[in-house]
Amino acid sequence: MRVLVVGGGIAGQAVIEAIRERDRDIELTLACAEPRLPYDRVALSTLLANGADVDSLTLRPASWYEDNDVEVLLDTWVDELDGYDRYVLCTGSDALVPPIPGAEHAHVFRGPEDCAAITAAAKGKAVVIGGGLLGLEAAYGLASLGCETTVVHLMDRLMERQLDQGAATLLTPAMEQLGVNVLLERNTEEITPGGVRLAGGEELPADVVVISVGIRPQVELARRLGLNVERGIVVDDAMVTSDPRVLAVGECAQHRGVVHGIVAPIHEQAKVAADTICGVEAAYTGSIPTAKLKVMGVDLVCAGAPDGSRAVVVADDSTYRKLVVDPDGRTVGTILLGDIRGSELLMDAVRTGREADDPLALLAEASQATAADLPDSARVCNCHGVCKGEIVDAIRTRGLGSTLEVVNVTRAGAGCGSCKPVVAELLANERGGAAEEATFLCPCRRQTREELAAVVRERGIESVSELSAACGAGRDCGACKPGLAYLMSEINGNRHREERHARFINDRVHANIQNDGTFSVVPRIRGGVTTAAELRRIADVAEKHEVPLIKITGGQRIDLLGIKKEQLPAIWEELDMPSGHAYAKAVRTVKTCVGTDFCRFGLGDAMGVGIELERAMEGLYTPHKVKGAVTGCPRNCAEAYVKDIGVVAVEGGWEVYVGGAAGATVRKGDLLATVPTSDEAIRVSLAFLQHYRESAEYLERTYAYIARVGIEPVREAVMSDMEGLLERYRIAKAAADPDPWRERHNPVHPKQFAELDS
Incomplete structure (x- = not known):
């Protein structure tokens, strides 16, 4: 059988994965209208709010399709259906743009290009038309970019489809505390290049306007094919359209009069569609509407009906917990705002219609529920439709030992990530409270x-x-x-x-991405020692390119922040200084005090040793970032005791400390060696660096590595193989790129420094 899946969104991906789970022999082709592999559109708000890289949203790498014998056609529009036995339309939806005069001056919020355009235009004031789920996420993203943001909503409360008046009353001030102004019961009359005019004459100045009032199912292909189309493509319980060869799944499909605009029903529909394709009788009977607001600082989960014949509410000034039951005592809705404890249990109760003779007792039970208390049917991950039973079964049958393994194997937590704590709790329960195993470098294949x-x-x-x-x-x-x-x-x-x-994106463009999608540039200033000429050059570059912020870092460096990707090559050219690798899992800085040059307490040449050590280590990639310091006496002005590698001048010699930390984890480094000369201190430091490069797990900081292995085995390994480690260090150093910014002259690919990286 040959099957064509039309549409490379979440629905298309869910369908081909579900089919492959059931049948390895069906010939599968996926036609994607966009020029990229399927990505997590639900997480688009992270592109605005956190400056995330679009590649981080990709659902599967290209190799997955190769391994699963799925032919992928990118940038491909399907005009007619021919040459295949069965078809699944997963054409999704478009942003709904109401007939507002001047709407062409506004942006919509549906794809990565939209996010890039909004980010580029985000300055000064912003207006978001629409106070639904996506509108609030877009508004939060704009506020995170520094815009003075206003939401204009036609109805009398935010998210009126999901919330009752009580919850909405608390949501409005919660959004305002995040810098988002809210105007309710306002009708937008016109959008101009400079703002928005509301009914009644009120005008809101705006540098950027975003319309987010809903979706419109993409049904043009279905209409051309003569399929039965109402609001969406009409399907039966087997997800089959009016043409028995054609199925439809996702936001384009209309089932029993309902078009679902959320992700959870997609996975339920995809499983039924896959069963139908594979000749297994199955029925989709509908989904309970659910919503989860992805705005940091506002916890909101709701499911089912916001109102009903009976309801109980527990609320105060900042939290709202509601459970709704029907006349027969079955749970039909829940709203949790500010306190979302037990959301998985309550959402399962809504989905299964759990009897609740005492709704208040069920609400109280949920507030105390642990992962172990959840029924197997409880959906832990809404982004990928993964239930507790599937997670527990995978842990037991596949012997999973770490949260990362569970995430990669089951996909629970691979979306927005909010369910990872529950995933970790389920793993801990199955392991009897035992500590998690060391993470596999490749968790999916369990390879160390x-x-x-x-x-x-x-x-x-x-x-x-x-x-x-x-x-x-x-x-x-x-x-x-x-x-x-x-x-x-x-x-x-x-x-x-x-x-x-x-x-990572940082390593692809050699700069550190910020939460607004811009980048920071940190030139190498060895040991924190610079010259007037370098300072003048940095100042000239910052002034010419209107760099928004110049910051002295904690590592004695100068950080230029708010730089657009396309500005990077010119800035590097004019700086004419090597990269400080502030963006990479690499050796970052070696901080120094003035040592014997000027300090009356100095015992050693901190600046000279620090500059030499930094020059020796720079350019080398490491399992995680490495920060160093050299201090000229035990007074520790350069904070050497809490660095990954710290060198301290003492009476008669030098001490080398390793595994220190002063961030989220605070740890004094362990004494690795005491040596008579600075040359020996540098040799010991470099030998340890190479040992760490060869032995630590990827993304394991030196302090975590030392805590895991112990200082004695590390000392033995370093001191007993000093010459071997140093020789391997020299080989790696000789081949390291001394200045990756030189790629400005010869980019790896044409779009390396374009607004959207490929």
Whole structure:
């Protein structure tokens, strides 16, 4: 059988995964109208609010489709159906734009290009038309970009379809505390290039206007094919349209008169559609509407009907918990705002119509419920439609030992991530409270760093793609590819084949992405010692390019913040200074005090040693970021005791400390060695650095590595193999790129520094 799935969104992806779970032989083709693989559209708000990289939203890497024999056609519009046995329309929806004069001056909020356009225009004042779920998320994103943001809503309360008056009354001030003004019962009459005019003559100045009032099912193809179309493409309980060869799933489908505009029903429909395709009798009977607001600082979950014949409410000035039951005592709705404890249990009660003779007791039970108390049918992850029973079964049958493994295997928590605490609790329950196992470098294939390193060495592998082809690492979800890229560079002494698709956005453009989608540039200032000429050059660049913020960092560096991606090449050219690697999992800085040069307490040349040490370490990638310091006496002005590598001048010599931390974790470093000269201190520091590069897990800071392994084994490993470690360090250092900013002259690909990276 040959099956064509039309539409590369969440629905299309869900359908092909569900079919593949049931049948490995069906020939599958996925036609995507967009020029990219299916991505998590539900998480689009993170592109605005957190400056996330669009690639981070991709649901599966390209290798997954290859491994599962799915032909993918990108940037492809389907005009007619021919050549396949069955078809599944997953064409989704478009943003609904009401007939407002001047609407062409506004943005919609439906895709990555929309987010890029909104971010580029975000300055001064912003107006969002629509106070529903997506409208509030867009407004929060704009407020996070520094805009003075106003939501204009036609109705008398926010999210009127999901909330009652009591909850909405609390939601409005909660949004206002985040910098979002709310205007209710306002009708937008006209949008102009400079703002919005409301009915009655009220005018709101705006530099950017976003319309988010709902969706319109994409049904043009279905109409051309002569299918039965009302608001959406009409389907029966088997998800079959009026043409028995054609099914429809997702926001384009209309089932029993309802078009669902949320993600949870997609997975339920996709499973039924896959059963139908595979010849298994199945029925979709509808879904309970649910909503979860993805705005940091506002916890809101609701399901089912906001009102009913009977309801109980527990509320105060900042929290609202409501349970609604029908005349027969069945649970039909819940609203949780500010306090969402037990949301999984209550949402399951709504979905299953659980009897609640005493609704208040059920509400109280939910507030005390743990993950162990949830029924197997409780949906833990709404983004991917994963229930507790599926998670527990995967932990038991596959022997999963870490939360990351569970996320990658079951996909629970791989969306917005809000359910990860419950996933971790379920894992802890199944493991009897035992600590989580060390994380596999590739959790999907349960492959450790050591196992993958052995494959690389035995087969002489020089790229992530070769490694993936050899053993499958990174081919299922792709989340481990940055770790594989590091492993490849470390084992090959930086003489590997670099593949940018395996790197984070920061490493692809050599700058640190910020929460508004702009970047920060930190030039290398070794040891925190600079010159008047360098300072003048930095000032000239900042002034010429109107850099919004210049910041002295805690590591004695100068940070230029708020730089657009397309500005980066010109800024680097004019700075003419090497990269400080402030964006990378790499050696960042070596902080120094003035040492014996000026300090009357100085015992050692802190600045000279710090500059030499930083020069020796810079450019090397590491399992996690590495910060260093050299202080000229035990008074510790450079805070060497709480750095990854800290060197301290003492009477008669130097001490080297490792594994210190002063961030979210505070830890004094362990004394690794005491040596008579600064040259020996540098040698010991470099040997430890190489040991850490070779031995620590990816994304494991030095302090976590030392705590896990212990200082004595580390000291033995470093001191007993000093010359071997230093030789391997020299090989890696010799092949390291001294200044990755030189790519400004020869970009890796044409869009490397374009607004949307490919």
